[in-house]
Amino acid sequence: MLPDAHIALYIHWPFCRSKCPYCDFNSHVATGIEQQRWRAALLTELNAQKAGTEGRTVTSVFFGGGTPSLMAPATVAALLDAIAECWTLAPDLEVTLEANPTSAEAAGFAALRAAGVNRLSLGVQALNDADLRALGRNHDSAEALAALGLAARTFPRVSFDLIYARPGQTVAAWTAELRQAAALAAGHLSVYQLTLEPGTAFHRLSEQGAFALPEETIAADLYETTQAVLEDAGLPAYEISNHARPGEESRHNLTYWRGGDWLGIGPGAHGRLTRPGGTRLALASLRAPAEWLAAVEGRGCGTLPPEALTPEERLTERLLMGLRLSEGIARAGIRAEFGRDLPELLPARALERLLAGGFLKLDERALAATPAGLQRLDAVLAALTI
Numbered sequence: 213m214l215p216d217a218h219i220a221l222y223i224h225w226p227f228c229r230s231k232c233p234y235c236d237f238n239s240h241v242a243t244g245i246e247q248q249r250w251r252a253a254l255l256t257e258l259n260a261q262k263a264g265t266e267g268r269t270v271t272s273v274f275f276g277g278g279t280p281s282l283m284a285p286a287t288v289a290a291l292l293d294a295i296a297e298c299w300t301l302a303p304d305l306e307v308t309l310e311a312n313p314t315s316a317e318a319a320g321f322a323a324l325r326a327a328g329v330n331r332l333s334l335g336v337q338a339l340n341d342a343d344l345r346a347l348g349r350n351h352d353s354a355e356a357l358a359a360l361g362l363a364a365r366t367f368p369r370v371s372f373d374l375i376y377a378r379p380g381q382t383v384a385a386w387t388a389e390l391r392q393a394a395a396l397a398a399g400h401l402s403v404y405q406l407t408l409e410p411g412t413a414f415h416r417l418s419e420q421g422a423f424a425l426p427e428e429t430i431a432a433d434l435y436e437t438t439q440a441v442l443e444d445a446g447l448p449a450y451e452i453s454n455h456a457r458p459g460e461e462s463r464h465n466l467t468y469w470r471g472g473d474w475l476g477i478g479p480g481a482h483g484r485l486t487r488p489g490g491t492r493l494a495l496a497s498l499r500a501p502a503e504w505l506a507a508v509e510g511r512g513c514g515t516l517p518p519e520a521l522t523p524e525e526r527l528t529e530r531l532l533m534g535l536r537l538s539e540g541i542a543r544a545g546i547r548a549e550f551g552r553d554l555p556e557l558l559p560a561r562a563l564e565r566l567l568a569g570g571f572l573k574l575d576e577r578a579l580a581a582t583p584a585g586l587q588r589l590d591a592v593l594a595a596l597t598i
Contacts, residue, residue: 220270277310313351360372451465471545
C-alpha cells in the first residue's frame with residue numbers, strides 16, 4: 213500500500229494567558245515569551261520533519277494550542293512561507309488558527325489574515341456572562357459577539373466552540389443559546405460536552421464535592437437537543453461534536469477522522485505517517501515546552517523515536533476516529549489498507565449485536581454509528597475493540 217499523496221500539518225503553540233479549569237490540553241501559562249526564539253525552533257522542527265514526505269501535497273495547516281492567537285503574526289507568516297518551500301500546496305489550502313475572543317486578541321485578526329490564515333476557530337464556549345465566568349473564560353458575551361462579527365468580516369471561513377452540560381444547565385436555556393449560536397454561525401460550529409478530565413481544576417473540585425455535572429439523563433437530553441436544533445438550523449452534525457453547513461466541514465480534522473497522514477510540530481504534538489509498503493508510524497514530540505525547545509536547539513529536533521503501529525493498533529485507531537463521523541468508515545479504504553473487508557476484521561458476535569440493537573448500520577459503502585450509537589459511542593467502541 214502506498215501512502216496517500218496528501219498530508220496535513222498541525223503546529224502547536226503551548227502558551228496561554230490563563231489555564232481554563234476544564235482544560236487538560238498541553239497548555240501552559242506564560243508571560244514574556246521569546247517570540248523570535250520560538251519562531252526559529254518551530255522552523256527548525258518543520259524542516260527536520262519534512263524528511264520522507266517530499267513531493268506530497270499539504271491540504272491543511274492547523275495552528276492549535278494553547279492559544280495560537282498569541283503567536284506573533286510574523287511567526288505564522290514565516291511558518292507558512294516555510295511550508296510552501298517544503299511541500300506543494302493544495303489550491304484550496306485550509307489554514308486554521310485557534311483564537312480567544314478577547315478584545316486584545318481580536319485586535320490582531322487583520323494581521324493574522326495578512327499572514328495567511330483563512331479560517332479562524334474561536335473559543336467562545338458560552339454566550340452568557342454567568343457561564344463564561346463559571347468556565348474560567350477571560351472574555352464576556354459582548355466581547356464574544358464583537359469578535360465573531362470582526363472574524364466574519366476578516367476571514368473567509370469562521371468556526372466557534374461552545375460547551376454544554378454545564379452545572380445547572382437546562383434544556384430550555386440550552387435551546388435558546390443554540391438558536392442564537394446557529395444564527396451567528398457562518399458555516400461551522402463545534403459543540404463539546406463538558407467532562408471532568410483528571411488533572412484539571414474541575415476534576416479536583418469534583419473530588420472535593422464542590423463541583424458536579426448534570427445528571428446523565430439531563431446530559432443525554434442536552435445532546436439530543438443539540439442535534440435537533442442545529443439540524444433544523446442547517447448545521448447538521450458531520451462528526452459527533454462538529455456541525456457544518458455543506459462544504460464547511462473542517463478539512464484538517466477530517467484528515468484525522470478518515471485515517472489520513474499528518475505531521476505534528478511543537479511541544480507534545482503527535483502525527484501519523486504512512487510509509488511505502490503500508491507501515492504506519494506514530495510520531496510524537498517531547499511534551500514539556502522547555503524540554504522540547506532545548507532539544508530542538510541542541511540536536512535539531514524535539515521528536516521522540518517513531519513507533520510502527522501494529523495492524524491491530526491501526527484498526528483500533530480507524531474505529532476510534534472513523535465511527536465519530538456521520539459518514540462512518542469507508543469499507544473500500546479498509547480493504548485497501550488491510551486487504552480484508554471491515555466486517556471480517558471485527559468480532560462477529562459484537563458486530564451482530566450492535567447492528568441488531570440499532571447502534572450501528574452497515575451498507576455496501578461504510579460502517580457507521582446510528583444516532584443511538586453516537587450517543588453511546590464509548591460503549592460501542594469498547595464492544596468492538598475488546
